Amino acid sequence: PEQMVPLEAADTPEARREGERRWGELVWIVLNGGLGTSMKMDRAKSLVPVKGGRSFLDLLAGHVLRLRRRTGVELPVLFMNSFATRDDTLRALAGKGLEVRGLPLDFVQHRFPRIRVDDGGPLGAAGDRDAWAPPGHGNLYAALAASGALERLLDAGIRWAFVSNADNLGASPHPGLLGYLALENLQFALEVTPKTEADVKGGTLVVKDGRLELLEIAQVPPGREAEFQDIRRFRVFNTNNLWVDLAAVRDLVSEGRGLELPLIVNRKEARGVPVVQLETAMGAAIGAFERSRGIVVGRERFAPVKTTDDLLARRSDAYVPGDESPLVPNPERDPGLGPLVIRLDPRYYRSVADLDRRIPDPPSLVRARRLEVRGDVRFGRGVVVVGDAVVEPPGEEPLTIPDGARLGG
Numbered sequence: 001p002e003q004m005v006p007l008e009a010a011d012t013p014e015a016r017r018e019g020e021r022r023w024g025e026l027v028w029i030v031l032n033g034g035l036g037t038s039m040k041m042d043r044a045k046s047l048v049p050v051k052g053g054r055s056f057l058d059l060l061a062g063h064v065l066r067l068r069r070r071t072g073v074e075l076p077v078l079f080m081n082s083f084a085t086r087d088d089t090l091r092a093l094a095g096k097g098l099e100v101r102g103l104p105l106d107f108v109q110h111r112f113p114r115i116r117v118d119d120g121g122p123l124g125a126a127g128d129r130d131a132w133a134p135p136g137h138g139n140l141y142a143a144l145a146a147s148g149a150l151e152r153l154l155d156a157g158i159r160w161a162f163v164s165n166a167d168n169l170g171a172s173p174h175p176g177l178l179g180y181l182a183l184e185n186l187q188f189a190l191e192v193t194p195k196t197e198a199d200v201k202g203g204t205l206v207v208k209d210g211r212l213e214l215l216e217i218a219q220v221p222p223g224r225e226a227e228f229q230d231i232r233r234f235r236v237f238n239t240n241n242l243w244v245d246l247a248a249v250r251d252l253v254s255e256g257r258g259l260e261l262p263l264i265v266n267r268k269e270a271r272g273v274p275v276v277q278l279e280t281a282m283g284a285a286i287g288a289f290e291r292s293r294g295i296v297v298g299r300e301r302f303a304p305v306k307t308t309d310d311l312l313a314r315r316s317d318a319y320v321p322g323d324e325s326p327l328v329p330n331p332e333r334d335p336g337l338g339p340l341v342i343r344l345d346p347r348y349y350r351s352v353a354d355l356d357r358r359i360p361d362p363p364s365l366v367r368a369r370r371l372e373v374r375g376d377v378r379f380g381r382g383v384v385v386v387g388d389a390v391v392e393p394p395g396e397e398p399l400t401i402p403d404g405a406r407l408g409g
Helices: 013-021 056-071 086-093 137-148 149-155 177-185 247-254 282-290 308-315 350-356
Strands: 004-007 026-032 049-053 077-080 106-108 160-165 189-193 206-207 211-215 236-245 265-269 272-281 292-296 319-323 327-331 343-344 362-374 376-380 382-389 400-401 406-408
Touching: 004 026, 013 177, 026 137, 049 056, 049 308, 056 077, 056 086, 077 086, 077 137, 086 106, 106 137, 137 149, 137 247, 137 282, 149 247, 160 177, 177 189, 177 236, 177 292, 177 400, 189 206, 189 282, 206 236, 211 282, 236 247, 236 282, 272 319, 308 350, 350 376, 362 406
Parallel strands: 004 292, 026 077, 026 160, 077 106, 189 292, 343 362, 362 382, 376 400, 382 406
Antiparallel strands: 160 236, 189 236, 206 211, 265 272, 319 327
């Protein structure tokens, strides 16, 4: 549809110039409320070492400082923390010099009670930390306004926000996209990228009553999931990078008006008890804005870490620090190899601690297409993977890959 624009069409020389002119009107908001529970963590995922001992936060902070030096503009960065991540995050960021223009470094999203499945009551008392959970990143708009950060940004002359996840080191503000929003007088833009067979469950954009809306698989009627997962029909999915006009957000949340986002029922277990967490997704707000676009970007702007498979890829030489984002695909990697695919046996590699213990030194993956590890395998130092490699112990005993070994062909 006409509401979907390729990055190449948006990023014109005129848009670049406009974006550079308006660079001082931009804030980068980083979503940092997650604990990395999918990798068995109990603190902020953004504290995990990714490159040479540097964490997600270290890499993000370094990239922001480089952007400031390169542009000569004090680009503010604002972290949306949760009650579970705030203290650790602020300690890690202390002394990095990120605070500018008298603006806060963070704000805290709200917390909602965890609801027991068995009786519909709260998991615990009000003072019980485990009884609460962050309500998803859809809380961005309400928390930004309620914290006072929204008004402080607008008072400082900041009109636009670029928003991304802390674990997506491919994300970064883009002058061409900022300029495109300004020239087109847009209120909201969501970055999407082409689907592959690995992304069939990702939320996609649809047009309803003339407006773009985000459709998640949880909203699909039973029996029609196969249609949703057909990548020929729904060709893009949400990267969770978005751009928003802060003045438009203020207008929507003021005077009793708000953003009514679809509820997501997230079923989990806490302290051995099945619970429900009610959440919302920030991208679903696209339907609330009159002037919105979907922008189709390349995969290089989408490099999240959700599993130890993803973390090993980022730690390897398949990714390197970049100028356009904190991490970029290694330019020495042959594009013909396609996206790097890693499959680690979840019985032995589920947690970050498991990964650190079994693969303390990431193998070279810049020339790899696919690495699959089945069973308990320990990697020595200087291992090189070329093409496709499947590694599996011949028996029940763990297999150790010797230092300097070459895998694949």
